Amino acid sequence: MKKIDKVMIVGGTHGNEFTGIYLIKKYQKFPHLISRSNFETFTLFANPKSFELVKRYVETDLNRCFKIEDLANPDLIKYEQLLAKKIAQHFAQEKIDFTIDLHSTTSNMGLTIIVDDNFVVLQLAAYLNSINPSVKILQYSSAINQKSHLRSLGNFNLAIEVGAIANGVLEAKLFQETEILIQQILDYIELSNQDKKPILPDKCTVYRQLTNIGYPRDENGEIKAMIAPELQDYQPLKKGDRLFLDFNGEEITYQGDSVVYPVFISEAAYIEKSVAMSLTEKLQIQL
């Protein structure tokens, strides 16, 4: 692994996800908690204005504003579009190598590490899963997301996604579990920088994003069905299983041929994006 010189921990990319925001506040008060011997650690409270409003964003989702062409487009002047340009400039000036972006979700996903196609970061995620098997690895498709996320500013990057936490709520258990994950990540980077990387498992389980599924809507665009109550994040969904229940009691079933694993079931913020859940495939990857 190439030596990492500068790590950025980001919270408050969404103003109503309190876990990351209060962790950043804690680290800014007690910076020794995140300092390590062979790299620098920075913190960023990304969108304090949206936190004041206890909203995901002021005008548009900051975490969709980081496509390279959008950052270069002078016509994009919504509040978060301007904020994204400022944040990108800050990352470039500081020469950030590694970005850790802290999120929470209303879905019951437990502890999830979201990675992209970077194998070095996948190894790190596999290490986290090997010491705590409840940590899931979710691999995002760049095709679907087009590097629009804040974390893509780091050459190496991951997001920590924890839930279920309602928006605007500070929840001690997942706060502490996120804090432990951050310690483990920083320790791993410190060891890797000394070529003393911990022993990794031979392989790991990865949930790779396939596609998003929207809510059924009526002719006025109104949601006309609920997600079936038995659906659970990271649990298999097979052809014929119930996906949605109509308000008249009718069922809509899954019709895909392969077994898939839904995640982000009932994530509140995704309703406006017309996403009821995200489907993944479950893979074993050799390390």
Added chain:
Amino acid sequence: MKKIDKVMIVGGTHGNEFTGIYLIKKYQKFPHLISRSNFETFTLFANPKSFELVKRYVETDLNRCFKIEDLANPDLIKYEQLLAKKIAQHFAQEKIDFTIDLHSTTSNMGLTIIVDDNFVVLQLAAYLNSINPSVKILQYSSAINQKSHLRSLGNFNLAIEVGAIANGVLEAKLFQETEILIQQILDYIELSNQDKKPILPDKCTVYRQLTNIGYPRDENGEIKAMIAPELQDYQPLKKGDRLFLDFNGEEITYQGDSVVYPVFISEAAYIEKSVAMSLTEKLQIQL
């Protein structure tokens, strides 16, 4: 029980509590579900504008705007203050006897019936608890709440409070359980109107609101501690039990002499009201 002629079911008093809103939409589409032989049932989607914004309210909490002196005060002209006057007028014109207001909470409270001091409604709640023991009865103090809630427009009234549900999320299981409760309430009123009230238990357990507890805050007013993760709604809290954990790991313990039962633990909307939880006493009431 005095004969009930007109029942009003209200959803969307808070625009981000989707259970009640989608139930009202369902009832407006299928009114036969709530029609009964000896009284009229009405529905009200109280604050559609806040639903469009997926916010609790537009300018101020509608469910604190119904004090009689506030309704009569011409200087109160925030959006929800005006809306409250209009709703109060509607209830008066329709001569509503009984109000059922549908709410959800980010606290893990399960199914709760909130009542005031009306003994007839307490009997109804005791009946609901007798057929489904997981239904809790929470009695609000008029002293703390000063009849500021929408439901106080009905001479007889209750709120159904279900959780945990994140704001802005439609959740099938609690939706269906709320729907069953409404059916049971309407059936009970129908039987009572015929003097065929179902057999009631001899006594019931009531959690009576005592006081609210705020978050510890620093000199800038910022929250400086989290609710201890082991705290659970409706579970006993004794002197010396942990209440909060400071970000430096220090504990703040409960110092009251009597055993109390917290509810609304981590309700997102109450953070702005400086309420971390509400404390209740557990009572057995003879019926």
